[in-house]
Amino acid sequence: MEKLMISGGRPLQGTVTISGAKNSAIALIPAAILADSEVVLDNLPLLSDVAVYAEILEALGGQVSWDGQQMNINPSDIKSIPMPNGPVKKLRASYYMMGAMLGRFNEAVIGLPGGCNFEPRPIDQHIKGFEALGATVTNEHGAIHLHAKELRGAKIYLDVSSVGATINIMLAAAKAKGSTTIENAAKEPEIIDVATLLNSMGAVIKGAGTETIRIEGVSSLHGCRHSIIPDRIQAGTYMIAAAATRGNVLVDNVIPKHLEALNAKLIEMGVGIQEHDESIRVIGKDRYEHVDVKALVYPGFPTDLQSPMTSLLTQADGVSVLSDFIYSSRFKHVPELIRMGAKIRVEGRSAIVEGSALNAAKVKAADLRAGAALVIAGLTVSEGVTEITGVEFIDRGYDHLVTNLRQLGADVWRETE
Ligand SMILES: CC(=O)N[C@H]1[C@@H](OP(=O)(O)OP(=O)(O)OC[C@H]2O[C@@H](n3ccc(=O)[nH]c3=O)[C@H](O)[C@@H]2O)O[C@H](CO)[C@@H](O)[C@@H]1O
Numbered sequence: 001m002e003k004l005m006i007s008g009g010r011p012l013q014g015t016v017t018i019s020g021a022k023n024s025a026i027a028l029i030p031a032a033i034l035a036d037s038e039v040v041l042d043n044l045p046l047l048s049d050v051a052v053y054a055e056i057l058e059a060l061g062g063q064v065s066w067d068g069q070q071m072n073i074n075p076s077d078i079k080s081i082p083m084p085n086g087p088v089k090k091l092r093a094s095y096y097m098m099g100a101m102l103g104r105f106n107e108a109v110i111g112l113p114g115g116c117n118f119e120p121r122p123i124d125q126h127i128k129g130f131e132a133l134g135a136t137v138t139n140e141h142g143a144i145h146l147h148a149k150e151l152r153g154a155k156i157y158l159d160v161s162s163v164g165a166t167i168n169i170m171l172a173a174a175k176a177k178g179s180t181t182i183e184n185a186a187k188e189p190e191i192i193d194v195a196t197l198l199n200s201m202g203a204v205i206k207g208a209g210t211e212t213i214r215i216e217g218v219s220s221l222h223g224c225r226h227s228i229i230p231d232r233i234q235a236g237t238y239m240i241a242a243a244a245t246r247g248n249v250l251v252d253n254v255i256p257k258h259l260e261a262l263n264a265k266l267i268e269m270g271v272g273i274q275e276h277d278e279s280i281r282v283i284g285k286d287r288y289e290h291v292d293v294k295a296l297v298y299p300g301f302p303t304d305l306q307s308p309m310t311s312l313l314t315q316a317d318g319v320s321v322l323s324d325f326i327y328s329s330r331f332k333h334v335p336e337l338i339r340m341g342a343k344i345r346v347e348g349r350s351a352i353v354e355g356s357a358l359n360a361a362k363v364k365a366a367d368l369r370a371g372a373a374l375v376i377a378g379l380t381v382s383e384g385v386t387e388i389t390g391v392e393f394i395d396r397g398y399d400h401l402v403t404n405l406r407q408l409g410a411d412v413w414r415e416t417e
């Protein structure tokens with residue numbers, strides 16, 4: 001088991017370049033299953049979730065090569081093989097195998113997904129969408145069985161604007177007969193990225209990024225080349241780390257528009273923010289104001305940055321309240337931050353954070369962003385070494401983390417227990 005060691009207290013300084021978005025990558029790879037020839041994806045992040053997805057496609061007969069950035073996927077020989085267990089259990093986004101395999105073969109057997117379990121994460125809206133398109137869906141011993149004689153377009157109103165359900169319905173509907181409308185669709189940038197890839201493959205999808213998406217089914221999809229958008233959550237994490245350590249960091253290769261909610265909060269706290277076309281400079285200050293944060297669907301403040309933001313708010317004067325309206329109990333970072341001296345209490349779906357100095361401790365990352373929160377906390381501590389276990393969660397979302405932090409001047413290393 002590996003652990004991450006941090007001897008903190010150094011302001012982060014320099015430039016960090018952000019890689020492609022995890023939540024795009026792990027939807028774009030299964031989308032390639034729908035093509036009849038090679039799909040090339042550029043700017044992929046070097047993450048365990050991406051490696052697992054390559055493994056899944058290869059297990060089905062796909063030809064995949066990946067150099068850590070560019071992935072070539074030839075899906076021609078992919079077969080309709082049931083996957084009730086195995087690698088699909090290792091990540092959350094394996095649910096996209098349902099939409100992609102259903103779209104290509106009119107059938108699929110996919111085990112219920114794994115990934116970060118900070119609270120129950122139902123997939124009822126995905127299933128409602130597949131059923132509306134004409135599929136029969138059953139849950140047999142923890143695996144979802146999907147079958148359709150043919151998929152037909154339908155009008156689907158999502159009860160919650162779910163990222164996963166929106167993308168899964170686009171995947172299943174891209175080759176369905178007739179037109180599909182998704183109402184109350186999620187608007188996250190990753191959805192636009194998936195629609196862009198599918199349209200480059202020959203699909204006809206309009207409205208991605210708005211609450212109404214229209215998909216005209218086509219009979220076949222072809223290969224293409226696509227470059228993935230930058231990871232706004234990874235970028236946001238480095239921005240928060242720069243502020244927390246009172247550093248000065250240029251976060252490069254970002255789409256500033258995707259980070260507006262975070263920028264606004266950082267500015268409200270008193271952090272210096274300079275926006276450029278494809279980069280954002282974060283200039284830390286000695287004192288920060290307390291702020292309240294509400295995690296909401298895009299373009300609101302992202303739930304995936306709620307935990308990292310909790311660590312930053314321990315460094316602000318006064319009392320801040322972080323409420324998560326996407327996941328009501330995403331607070332597994334809180335007990336660990338308390339071990340590091342934070343003054344936080346959880347009430348309902350909110351964490352109430354009183355500014356306080358942190359100390360080094362042995363802590364455990366219980367999920368990906370809880371891990372990011374602990375890294376940020378460790379970077380602010382000026383005496384002692386913070387030891388973080390559960391590194392496998394952090395590796396799901398941050399490529400080259402140690403290298404990047406060291407380039408920014410942090411004293412960070414990995415050790416094997
Ligand atoms: C792989 C991926 O892209 N993961 C992201 C995706 O997760 P994911 O796609 O799983 O998240 P959703 O957008 O689906 O979830 C949003 C909310 O809807 C609820 N819900 C969702 C689906 C459903 O069928 N029924 C239902 O009730 C969830 O419990 C949650 O409260 O969006 C989340 C919200 O931005 C992010 O935290 C995750 O990083």
Ligand SMILES: C=C(OP(=O)(O)O)C(=O)O
Nearest residue numbers: 092093115116304368369
């Ligand atoms: C929750 C996350 O990912 P996933 O949905 O893949 O578990 C995340 O990226 O913070």
